[in-house]
Structure formats: structure tokens, C-alpha cells
Amino acid sequence: MSVEQDRAAPAVRASDRDRDELLVRLHTAFAEGRLSEAELDERIELALAARTYDDLGALVADLPAGRVAREESGKAPAGRFQVAYKGSVAKAGRWRLPERFTTVVYKGTGLLDLRDADLDGEVTTLWVLAYKSTVQIIVPPGVRVEADGVGVSTEVHGAPPSGAPVLRVKGYAYKGAIEAKDRPSRA
Numbered sequence: 001m002s003v004e005q006d007r008a009a010p011a012v013r014a015s016d017r018d019r020d021e022l023l024v025r026l027h028t029a030f031a032e033g034r035l036s037e038a039e040l041d042e043r044i045e046l047a048l049a050a051r052t053y054d055d056l057g058a059l060v061a062d063l064p065a066g067r068v069a070r071e072e073s074g075k076a077p078a079g080r081f082q083v084a085y086k087g088s089v090a091k092a093g094r095w096r097l098p099e100r101f102t103t104v105v106y107k108g109t110g111l112l113d114l115r116d117a118d119l120d121g122e123v124t125t126l127w128v129l130a131y132k133s134t135v136q137i138i139v140p141p142g143v144r145v146e147a148d149g150v151g152v153s154t155e156v157h158g159a160p161p162s163g164a165p166v167l168r169v170k171g172y173a174y175k176g177a178i179e180a181k182d183r184p185s186r187a
Contacts, residue, residue: 011052022047022056023131024085024106029063030172031081031102031129037172084108084133096120102127103135105176110135113184114143119165128152128171128178135171137180143167145180155181 023044030040043059050056080098082089084105092113099121103110110130115138128135130151139145144160144167147153151173171178179185 011054014050014053014056018053018056019047019050020106022050022060024083024104025060025063027106027129027131028083028104029060031104031127033127034063082110084110092116094118097124099123100125100127102129104129104131105133105135106131108133111138112136113138114167115140119143119167121165123166123168125168125170128169128173130171130173130176130178132174133176135173135176135178136185137167137169137178138184139167139180139182141182145169147171147180149173149178151176152178152180155179155183157182 026035026040026043026047029035030037035043047056047059050059080100081102082091082104086107088109088111089103089105090111090113092111094116095118097114097117097119101124103112103126110128110133112126112135126137128137139156141158142160142164144164145154145156146166147169149169149171152169152171154169167180169178169180
């Protein structure tokens, strides 16, 4: 047996792109409720310091491998999730907004224009994750907005009538912003 055979093969080094892709996967898991905010922060720190594929793999070993969350029935939830990776996503015009909707934007922009959207329930919850990004949510008149999270702001004029539908915006913006307002920003 040679000396070279005694040595284990060196671990393959991870690239910046590998780390970026893993960060998107971690943020998606956070948006799906699979990781707490503290777990996300810890894993982000470890991902940025990771040197090898094995280091990165250990950070997501307990997470599903698929890109889209699956319900217990085995079918992907339709129209409840959108992701932008170094790009932008937008929903506007006539569309159906389910009672729970998640948007994850990594180094990009997001727009959710709800002025012509059909809300499925009396209470709609939007989970928004903006990593070095801005996500703008334009709400229709007569909707009560309840915002919670880090980096989430609201600018809604006028008081909604009693019994108005409720839009709960729960978000986390890291070096970015999540804005819920009743008027679009001027370019």
C-alpha cells in the first residue's frame, strides 16, 4: 500500500456560488417554517464560513432536498410560494391570493400588487423574506394591515371599516426592506 493510498482524498472546496445557493435554500426553509430565526442566523454564519461541500451539506442535512415544499398528500401547493434569486418577481392584476402566501427574494426585488387580487379568506397571511432585497406590497383600500417582523414597514392611509379583511404581513428583511403600502412607490 502506497503512502498516497493511505491518505484520504481531500474534501472538495465550495465556491461562492455554492454558498449563495445554500443561503437561498436556508432562507426558503425559514420561510416555510422549517427553521427558526435563530437557527437561520446560525446556519447563515456557518455557511459563509464553510470551505467544503461537506461543510455545506451538514447545514442542510435535516432539510428536504426538493426545491418546492410538498404537502402530506404528495402534491405541491399551487400558487402559494414564489422565489427570486438575484432577480425579481411580481404578481399584479387579477389573481387569487390564498390564505397563506410566501415570497422569498434573495438579492433582488419583489412586488405583490393586491389591488385587484381576490383574497381567499377574512385573514390572509403573507410570509416575506427579503435578503439584501426590497419587497413592496400594495394593498387595496378597505383592508386592515397588521405587520410584524424585522425590517417590515407600513404606510396605509385611512381607517378600514369594521369587519374589513385582514392582511398579516410577517417578514424578515436582512439588509433590505419589506414595505406594505396603499400606493405604489414612484420610480
